[in-house]
Amino acid sequence: MxxxxxxxxxxxxxxxxxxxxxxxxxxxxxxxxxxxxxxxxxxxxxxxxxxxxxxxxxxxxxxxxxxNRKSTGMIGVIIPYLNDLFFSRLLEAIERAAMDVGYTVITQCSHSDPAIEARAAETLMSMNVEGALVAPLGNHSDLDVHERLRSRLPFVMVDSRPDTMPEVDFVGTNHYHSTGLATEYLARVGGPPVFLAMPRVNFNAMERERAYIAKMEQLGLEPRIVGVEGVSGAGYFEAHGQAVLEREFSSGRLVASSILCVNDRVAIGALRAAATHGLEAGAMQRGGLRIAGHDDYPLCPYTVPSLTTVAQNVDAIGRTAVARLVESIRAEKSSGKQILKLFDGEMKIRESA
The missing domain is CATH 1.10.260 (434 Repressor (Amino-terminal Domain))
Structure with missing residues (x-):
């Protein structure tokens, strides 16, 4: 007033x-x-x-x-999901790194739809962004879209990478290290871990599955994988993890197993399935059930029980991806040398395992 x-x-x-x-x-x-x-x-x-x-x-x-400028000072980012806190954290890291070097971030979301991903790429190009950071959907992405972006702009992939584009600059997590850490930990504190996978359309999920197999073979243990096929009526991530373990627990399987989930969102569904069957995962609980995830999703410390997982170095991934993109934007000519930067994970041991 x-x-x-x-x-x-x-x-x-x-x-x-x-x-x-x-x-x-x-x-x-x-x-x-x-x-x-x-x-x-x-x-x-x-x-x-x-x-x-x-x-x-x-x-x-x-x-x-x-x-009106020769340089618009804008970089584009395409992420696959808006409802995933991992990508919220990654986008925050990217935006902070971009602001530090004088760039503005324009974000598009593909919403798990290849057609929307393609339209997002076209939108960024129409806005004259100076470069693009892309977290692709998976092997159902339209790879022609990525090729068009790459032919027009400095281009860096983050988080996951198609096997068909190995020469593209990439910044992400060393899944063989991070998944290996979790596999080795579970094998040490409990029985040989079972891997709760996802349908094979997600690059990171497939790489983590391969990393699990490699570490199990190195330890002289027999790999066991569940959840490769989707359960009828189940959705993605949390719903998939819950549906797979509902099926297993209902048949009396895995109730006393160590279970390594492909990511934390699947693990949250797994914890829900355990709760509905009167099971509680954790080293301090009777019965031997242990559940662990991957990513260190922000909700992991607050689940019941709190979720053991492997943290990705999201801040470093965001900073490094922006630094590489800006380096490419400002270079007078391309060096032609691909940059591949992988960050190790860090175990976060909590109650669930």
Missing amino acids: DTPDTPHVNKERIDTMEHLSAAIGVSRPTLSRYFQDPDNVSRTSRERIRKGLERVEYVPNFFATRM
């Missing part, structure tokens, strides 16, 4: 650069240079524009000021 000491001031609202130019007495080209970078104009003009902007209500058109 206004008081007698602080009278309300109605500022003139201005919507165009032309009207702003007339209102504060500075040429439009000078204003344009100012909004691109205040240091591009003289100190006298800067001060005049600053004082003029205090008298009016004006917000520069973001895209208009960017499109």
